[in-house]
Amino acid sequence: MLTNKLVGFTCSYTPLPLIHAAGYAPYRLFPLDNSKDSAGHILHDNLCPHVKKILDRGIDNNTPEMSGVVFMNSCDAMRRLFDGWRKARPNDKAILIDFPATSDDSAINFFALELSRLWKELWEWNGRVGDLSSIKQSISIYNDLYSLFSDVTSKIRKARLKDGNLKIQELYNKASTEPPENIIPILKNLQASINSALDNDSNSVPIFLFGNVLYELDAFKLFNDCGAFICDDDLCTGSRLFYPINITEEEDLFLSLSKSIFSRSFCARTFDPKYPLKFAEDILNKAKACNAKGVIAHVLKFCDPYLIRLPIVREILKENSLPLLVLEGDCTLRSIGQQKTRIEAFIEMLR
Numbered sequence: 001m002l003t004n005k006l007v008g009f010t011c012s013y014t015p016l017p018l019i020h021a022a023g024y025a026p027y028r029l030f031p032l033d034n035s036k037d038s039a040g041h042i043l044h045d046n047l048c049p050h051v052k053k054i055l056d057r058g059i060d061n062n063t064p065e066m067s068g069v070v071f072m073n074s075c076d077a078m079r080r081l082f083d084g085w086r087k088a089r090p091n092d093k094a095i096l097i098d099f100p101a102t103s104d105d106s107a108i109n110f111f112a113l114e115l116s117r118l119w120k121e122l123w124e125w126n127g128r129v130g131d132l133s134s135i136k137q138s139i140s141i142y143n144d145l146y147s148l149f150s151d152v153t154s155k156i157r158k159a160r161l162k163d164g165n166l167k168i169q170e171l172y173n174k175a176s177t178e179p180p181e182n183i184i185p186i187l188k189n190l191q192a193s194i195n196s197a198l199d200n201d202s203n204s205v206p207i208f209l210f211g212n213v214l215y216e217l218d219a220f221k222l223f224n225d226c227g228a229f230i231c232d233d234d235l236c237t238g239s240r241l242f243y244p245i246n247i248t249e250e251e252d253l254f255l256s257l258s259k260s261i262f263s264r265s266f267c268a269r270t271f272d273p274k275y276p277l278k279f280a281e282d283i284l285n286k287a288k289a290c291n292a293k294g295v296i297a298h299v300l301k302f303c304d305p306y307l308i309r310l311p312i313v314r315e316i317l318k319e320n321s322l323p324l325l326v327l328e329g330d331c332t333l334r335s336i337g338q339q340k341t342r343i344e345a346f347i348e349m350l351r
């Protein structure tokens with residue numbers, strides 16, 4: 001369903017196919033650095049800069065026209081963002097969806113109910129009644145988008161195409177703010193035209209990149225300039241955006257969607273109590289699978305879930321002789337630019 005009506009979202013756990021099926025284009029509210037710094041009037045200073053910069057945009061009216069905004073109760077800072085948004089923009093339509101912190105059966109069943117609540121609310125914003133068949137169509141479109149992204153990113157990274165990671169991030173950013181129907185033809189063209197013999201960047205050092213929010217193209221250019229080649233990523237604004245969604249005729253659609261969201265790669269805020277080392281071991285396995293020589297973590301200041309997990313990630317990577325560089329960011333290019341010397345030194349050490 002190609003539409004210009006936007007619904008904002010702020011977190012990669014947001015069920016984009018539901019927003020799409022209700023007749024909207026999901027629009028990611030990136031934490032742009034071009035609004036007045038005013039969120040501190042509503043939220044505490046020591047809060048995640050991702051959340052504060054999004055609220056700055058809301059206060060500054062630095063957003064396109066949106067029919068509503070979907071917030072995920074994924075971490076406390078995101079929960080506060082919902083409160084702050086309602087205070088700053090009381091006339092906006094907004095909904096907060098609870099996303100459980102653990103991933104057992106009761107969490108999956110609970111989240112399916114939350115998805116059904118979201119579905120009803122999205123149609124209320126539309127003033128119409130939803131048709132479940134549109135969810136299947138949207139899931140099919142998002143599955144196409146996932147397959148294309150997987151194929152194109154793996155080809156670009158396998159061939160180590162020069163500036164390939166800039167291209168990938170540019171497309172992730174576009175796919176976060178425009179309908180999937182706009183992105184699928186671009187990915188198909190790219191898929192047909194990737195030629196591994198051209199512009200191969202074989203001198204750079206393969207690095208696995210993980211963290212939460214990093215979407216600025218200049219940041220990826222900086223990695224290139226420092227001699228790094230991102231051979232795979234695990235970012236909220238990167239590979240975690242799209243995932244396969246399996247549906248069957250027999251199963252409730254919301255339950256299938258919930259199961260699929262819980263089967264994808266998690267950020268640090270989701271925890272499996274039966275398997276506490278999973279987050280760190282997943283990072284190790286992904287880094288090994290792409291033959292990385294080192295790992296870079298880009299985490300935002302005051303992001304407790306990541307800061308809490310980093311010591312065990314460091315320990316497990318060290319046991320496996322994979323060096324880790326941690327970069328702390330504040331959603332400005334200034335902060336990552338200041339880390340240039342550290343990134344260069346890290347890459348030189350790995351050569």
Ligand code: SF4
Nearest residue numbers: 011012074212236267
């Ligand atoms: S770090 Fe986790 S909770 Fe925060 S925006 Fe990313 S996916 Fe959402």
